[in-house]
Amino acid sequence: MESVNNKTAAQNHDQTAIPQVLIVGGGHVGLSFALLLAHHGMTSTLLEKGRYPDISPDADPKRSHYLDSRNTALSRRTVQIYQEIGLWSALQSHACRIDSVQISEQGSFGAATLNKDEEQVESFGQVMENAWLGRELLLAAKASPLITLIDGASVQEVSETGDQQVSVGYTLSDNGADDTAMHTAKARLLVACDGRDSSVRQLLGISTVTYDYQQTAIVGVVETDKGHEHAAIERFSPAGPLAVLPLTDADGDGNDAQQQGHRRSVVWICPKGEEEQYLNDDAHFLQTLQQAFGQRAGTFIAAGRRGAYPLTRVLAQRQVQGRCVIMGNAAHTLHPVAGQGFNLCMRDAHVLAKMLKHQATHGGDIGNANLLKRYETARQRDQKRVIRFCDAVVHGFTHPNPLVKFARNGALVAFDKLPNIKPLVANYAMGLKA
Template identity: 60%
Template structure:
């Protein structure tokens, strides 16, 4: 990627991205890979990270993690980031699936499915660090952190965003930015979604997710363990060993809302509960790190495109974390839109279809993007809802049925490859 740095991107070759979380950072980098300039706006002030800082894990029990599908790994590889990300990732070779206290059990094994792996578990802190450093180094991206978006408007030719810097010493005040397209990746509660007048359906699962890292006395052997309980799905995922060789696992523990405090502040109770739930499948749980919590809510925007503005990431769809599908779905959305805009730019450069300048905010093209993503999005949403609904039911008939289903899934040959392909994000 070579391009002169410019404080003023070309008017027509420009996208404003609102929200600098992992989805927003990734989308800006995907645009840059297509030769498209962007201005990235983030409310939070990013920490200052030197290029050689924190290359080693400073606290091996203090991190949140994301399960990246095979397709997500391919996307990061395509834009030249995977080699650096890989140093803090751990592949998943096998998945053990069962229900707490029941007979049903199933296994997904990479050798049986003839795949390199089912994906990787990535430390969020490292993912964010690599993405942020790449954004700061890109000549195609202007980054404004500690900056709040106050208004969004649009006309026939441009979308307009008014911002205010939170830095006391800048003296910039309100600044209006304009571009042919605005993409909002500003989270589940998306202020941009409200500014655009887009409604959303919300469902509170009445559950809280507890996430963190634990140490076990045996190596993980690249095995992920999924255990379903009446409270919700529970998971222990493999992580790279610590610098001194200790065995680390990422934990996703879901409990009814209100019960989370007992697991947050009492390490012994948390470890004993994990041991009771997972038995000896993961060995002995010997140490727990700091845990974080988040209430589980499904949020689905009524629309993802309005005029020259697009919703992306959790602003468009926030899902239950079961099976770790949410971020991977968002990344596939980002890839699809960046690819579409890149084709538009190339057509304009070559004069194809009589184009001389790209129009990234073309209504028909954006609506086409929205429609093209419906199959993948609806499939993932239905998959997550089905699992959550089936395994949280206490009906004895349902319990027998889902355990028979696990055994059937484990024994019938053609089902596993289909489910594995969907889970890896390779069919969208």
């Protein structure tokens, strides 16, 4: 979006009817939430600090790398949500099915496999490059008449105006030259999707409980000589949990029978401070992967650009205050071990959008304190379960004690053999059970 458009939108904003919802932060959660609201016929203005690339549906049919170099495993539930709002057809061409999940530990006997045929599911989820997900979300948001996007807008102030409205003050940056003038936007409700270090959360004085895992995730795309056969391989090493996920071929359509299937997404977790060697030296990175995975994925033959993400868990002490809701990583930033963070955010966004729609349809105030409290309470169980699960996996599988190691390998064997456990775990992983 060009800055001139931003300014026009910003200047026009106070003169037109206020939107129902103000969303701060236009990452994948903020954009998805705006689209969910639009699906329910609700208006929103989304303020994003960064500058979006100037993309159009026709331009750059391959990948336009913009937000980050990561890949996201979308659960079955997330796919269902995108289907519900009519976005899955655009996303699907660059999604790659997960048909099986193989779990094992380096240097140990335990192993378990989840298979889609045994569990009688269509797939366990779909893997998508964030670049493609972000591109399609942005195109859809730009095309919606119910969403006003203002990028280059950094929120600096939040206040409740007392007339059933919440107001934010924001500055605009224009091609690097900062515009120091404070602009104002108002709505009935503010939803903060401004990430782990959320400014809105801080402005509201909501504290967090944080935990530094002392780990860094190295993420990127690799190629193997063996086709991925739609398998997700989760491997636990002394350094931390590692994952190799199936990806589409470079020209997309990972669910098509013609796929070669040699591209895979890698999440390699190393102790904090050791990341440089994996980021800059392709040969070393490939050799390290080979050692950790053995021949499970075949031979690692090429590595693409990689990014490093320091891992911390950040949990907001409250997710609702006045007419404000904290959502996405701003509410709960999790370890990526089980690919649950974004999927959990999508379930939050789906529930809130539905509750707001119901309230609006009945002529109620969408910033009503009881309504927002009900939302916060409704989401607690699912959030707590996912947070506990991620931590149990991280700590349980990296504990060096030989007895703990023996016990967890026994548990993996039991998990693989005992009836009734797999469907339960599979349902949780797919986000189908809260």
